[in-house]
Amino acid sequence: MLSSVVKFNKAVFEYYVIHIGSKTKLEQIQNKLIGFKKLGQDNYPIVLNFDPDFDIESIKNLLTSLKEIATKVNVILHSIARNDNISTQEISGINVVDYANAIKSKHVYDKSLIFDEPVRSGIRLDNDGDIIINNFVSDNAEIVASGNIHVYGEARGRLIAGSTGDKNARIFVTKFNAELLAIGGIYKTMDKKPPETILGKPVMVFLDEKDRLNILPL
Amino acid sequence: MVKIVVVTSGKGGVGKTTTSASFATGLALRGHKTVVIDFDIGLRNLDLIMGCERRVVYDFVNVVQGDATLHQALIKDKNCDNLFILAASQTKDKDALNEEGVEKVIQELSKDFDYIVCDSPAGIERGAFLALYFADEAIVVTNPEVSSVRDSDRILGILSSKSKRALEGKDKIKAHLLITRYNPGRVESGEMLSIQDIEDILRIPLIGVIPESTDVLQASNTGTPAISLNGTSVSDAYQDVISRFLGEDKPLRFTNVEKKSLLKRIFGGRV
Numbered sequence: 001m002l003s004s005v006v007k008f009n010k011a012v013f014e015y016y017v018i019h020i021g022s023k024t025k026l027e028q029i030q031n032k033l034i035g036f037k038k039l040g041q042d043n044y045p046i047v048l049n050f051d052p053d054f055d056i057e058s059i060k061n062l063l064t065s066l067k068e069i070a071t072k073v074n075v076i077l078h079s080i081a082r083n084d085n086i087s088t089q090e091i092s093g094i095n096v097v098d099y100a101n102a103i104k105s106k107h108v109y110d111k112s113l114i115f116d117e118p119v120r121s122g123i124r125l126d127n128d129g130d131i132i133i134n135n136f137v138s139d140n141a142e143i144v145a146s147g148n149i150h151v152y153g154e155a156r157g158r159l160i161a162g163s164t165g166d167k168n169a170r171i172f173v174t175k176f177n178a179e180l181l182a183i184g185g186i187y188k189t190m191d192k193k194p195p196e197t198i199l200g201k202p203v204m205v206f207l208d209e210k211d212r213l214n215i216l217p218l
Numbered sequence: 219m220v221k222i223v224v225v226t227s228g229k230g231g232v233g234k235t236t237t238s239a240s241f242a243t244g245l246a247l248r249g250h251k252t253v254v255i256d257f258d259i260g261l262r263n264l265d266l267i268m269g270c271e272r273r274v275v276y277d278f279v280n281v282v283q284g285d286a287t288l289h290q291a292l293i294k295d296k297n298c299d300n301l302f303i304l305a306a307s308q309t310k311d312k313d314a315l316n317e318e319g320v321e322k323v324i325q326e327l328s329k330d331f332d333y334i335v336c337d338s339p340a341g342i343e344r345g346a347f348l349a350l351y352f353a354d355e356a357i358v359v360t361n362p363e364v365s366s367v368r369d370s371d372r373i374l375g376i377l378s379s380k381s382k383r384a385l386e387g388k389d390k391i392k393a394h395l396l397i398t399r400y401n402p403g404r405v406e407s408g409e410m411l412s413i414q415d416i417e418d419i420l421r422i423p424l425i426g427v428i429p430e431s432t433d434v435l436q437a438s439n440t441g442t443p444a445i446s447l448n449g450t451s452v453s454d455a456y457q458d459v460i461s462r463f464l465g466e467d468k469p470l471r472f473t474n475v476e477k478k479s480l481l482k483r484i485f486g487g488r489v
Contacts, residue, residue: 117378118374118378118421119375120371120374120375120378121368121369121371121372121375122371122375123375136421138368138371138375138419139368139371140368140371140372141375156419
């Protein structure tokens with residue numbers, strides 16, 4: 001899959017890290033950088049993280065083309081992450097920095113948002129990460145999380161999990177009566193009254209392998 | 219210590235002004251010095267319901283804009299010495315109010331009065347916002363139907379996020395649920411939401427249930443607050459609301475279908 005070869009991680013520091021593996025094509029990197037620009041994230045410097053199977057020579061070769069691409073799309077190549085193969089302080093004029101643990105981290109969400117108040121009609125909660133609501137959610141309230149949603153109370157409003165495209169996100173509700181559910185962009189309006197098996201019951205909502213939205217009583 | 223109470227609902231026509239008039243009158247009749255302010259600039263109604271529309275010389279907007287003193291604008295109720303009315307302007311619109319001006323008026327009133335009742339306009343725009351902004355407690359007036367309940371829910375969200383108390387991180391506004399135009403017969407036949415349904419959605423403590431009654435229209439037409447129509451169910455229900463507001467424990471009345479007597483059934487309902 002493309003995403004496993006080239007991907008951006010917004011790590012805990014204010015840089016974007018681009019992972020480059022042995023199978024990565026230049027074209028893919030260029031596309032990523034262009035997409036990155038489109039996100040309006042061009043103020044962030046980029047850190048290059050090469051797979052350990054690259055040797056210094058192949059990195060140097062790659063860097064010449066990478067620099068060209070960087071100038072073309074106008075992003076800053078900030079530094080190269082140190083790994084076991086890289087021992088110099090700089091390669092082709094780009095500093096090598098030891099990011100050690102930070103690089104290893106997976107995608108880092110912001111902290112979970114924990115909300116103890118009722119979420120009334122017309123209120124919108126938005127968080128890059130999980131949202132945990134320890135109260136009820138009214139009709140026409142909107143909960144938008146890039147991670148999972150937990151509602152420990154009656155949930156009536158619109159619940160949108162995985163809002164940035166995470167299809168593994170899930171929704172947990174202790175008393176189900178939502179009007180709209182969405183995970184990773186797949187949505188379902190609860191136009192008809194939900195069946196007795198789930199209405200007012202604890203449920204889990206998730207996407208199955210065919211991208212169908214499932215509501216499972218717990 | 220003054221208490222500022224806003225009577226609000228979100229939706230129009232549910233009985234905010236009727237409630238404001240009766241609530242303020244009820245508090246005043248029990249010996250508390252009370253002022254009721256009409257925030258519905260441009261659509262002033264409170265003075266009509268209080269029966270003082272012909273005595274308005276200066277109004278709330280004149281005071282806020284510094285054209286008149288508070289003393290000049292306050293109208294004393296004809297039946298009760300403890301009750302004063304601050305009427306809205308009919309010729310201006312809601313943008314005539316500003317936060318500083320309203321705050322000044324409320325601060326000045328706080329020196330003399332025990333209760334300040336703010337009659338909010340419908341909607342969630344400037345007038346409604348200013349009416350609830352300074353409140354300590356709120357009476358959320360709701361009819362037993364879905365749109366009214368949803369709008370009340372929205373107003374409760376605004377109370378807990380945009381009021382002065384919320385912004386300054388003080389204790390939250392204490393919100394009370396008042397259900398008006400309640401018709402037990404229509405609830406029983408499933409045409410109206412029940413008290414339980416409304417409480418399930420809004421989840422704030424219930425302060426009273428006012429039955430649907432033709433007496434309310436009669437009261438408005440004659441410029442008498444509904445609470446003053448002694449002997450009617452509406453008046454009794456509002457008296458109970460005042461008692462509960464002042465901390466007494468009163469059982470709910472007028473929430474069950476009255477059994478019609480044989481004579482009533484024969485000669486029709488309106489006896």
